[in-house]
Amino acid sequence: MHVMVVEDDETMAATLAKGIMEDGYKVTSCGTAADALRIVDDEPPDLVLLDIGLPDRSGMEVLQAIRSRKCLTPVIILTARDAIRDRVKGLDAGADDYLIKPFAFAELLARIRARLRHPEVPESNILRVDDLMIDALNRRVMRGSHEMSLTGQEFELLRYLVINVGKTVSRDMIARDVWHIESRATPLDNVIDVHISHLRAKVDRGFDKELIRTVWGIGFVLKGDE
């Protein structure tokens, strides 16, 4: 899979390229609108990450140019501007997604995956990781033969970790997807940490293998056997 990164900030561009490459994609990066359009013509990418504020032309024009070429490549806009007006403009111009800087890298990778994912079989109600089994329909959780009782919020959190098994999720992602709070100004980090520690006490304590792990400085991951 080929991802094109259009970003004029050098540090940001290099870091994006490195992080995305390490997640298993081929990355081409460029810093100007002109280069971006040339790459789109020569070597059409499977996905475009587009910074809106470019030096020569606006990122929005690049987006319009890409769309006017009848090209359906998914485009994710990266921007520091979060006014509703800007978002609407971006999505109207044909962007598929909109990520506001600063963002958690895990979130960016999750969005890229979501955009490149092929239609899958519908998810089953029963999710399993290792000896952990959760039944989303009846809201039951089993570890081995031991059934445990979780609060509603703990259950939602665990289900979110299980759905993203093996992938690190950040506190921002949890806040948005589990607590449904978009604003990053809301102080939820401690709330999330407390729920994680409760969840660990119930899911992992007394078992040989720890399923929920902290990824230092980034977030949490639920992992079974490699």
Added chain:
Amino acid sequence: MKTPLRLRLFFWLVALLVIFVTFQFAIFSIIEFRAWIHHPGETLRDHLMEAVQGVGWDLAALPFLIGVAWWISMKMIRPIQTITLAADNICSGHFEDRISTGNMPDDEMRRMATTINAAFDYYHDAVERLRRFSGDASHQLRTPLAAMQSVGEVALSRERHPEEYRQAMANMLEEVRRMSRVTEQLLRLARLERTEVQSSFVRMDIGKVVCRTAAIFQPLCDEKRVVFRVETESGLQVFGHEDLLIEMLANLLDNALRVTPNGGEIFLKAELESNREILVTVADTGPGIAPELAERVFELFGQVPGTRQTGAGLGLAIVAAIAKAHGGRAELNLQQTRGAVFHVHLPLRAGVLDRSFG
């Protein structure tokens, strides 16, 4: 609203009619009374009946006249209603709309509409500027944050060679520096808004400030092989804060140096402009600034072309704010065909004048 203006106008017109009829009746009565004195053959009653008949036609016409009064009051109030409706519409969110004055006669109403429109223009402009400011500020503060977060998270996402960690930390620190600079600049601007800054002003020689700033920038110019010409004269007294004035000149020189190509030239000059003003000029041989951008460059986050990569666009806003705090003004000289020429006018504080500040 107690009584609508239209109803009051109508009552006044009706009152006027009543007064008119009463007045007429009084006149007729006096005339008939005098006729009765001269010809006492008829009774007073007959004479007064004539007076009543005299105003009788008026009374018959009264309903029609009241109708006319109603119509006039409506006609007079109509433009006010139109203007109010249009203004309400604008207030309720259609900030781009204006009261249409096209088919209004050139009278007080039209002038009122024009004045209200001007107020809306001003308000809309201020809101737009605020919107732009919050957009620009979030861009300038979030971009380095985004870089820091991504660099840190990518570095920590797996085991790495120590050299890679060192590189990541250096990159993050670079972003920290960039952000501190923007933060400091924003704080500086906020402080310059307050008037207390003037309490620390003393009388000083702008020539010395020019020389000190020039000495700071000389090595940079040498390194870039840019010719740096400095001219000043003696007796250029201003009332101000030395550090702020140095910061002002440094911002102008920093810009000039960034846009001037190797082998170019920068010119810094302080001179007496009139017996009341000092003129400080900073000129470069860079690409210059298009006249249509002249207004924009002194605004917050107004980027000077060619400096985008390195600055947040606050330097010239600070220059303008410092000049203003000193009772002066900063402007871009548009007559220039080659390079950009910035002028700062500062009030001269010579001899007796400074006593008023003591």
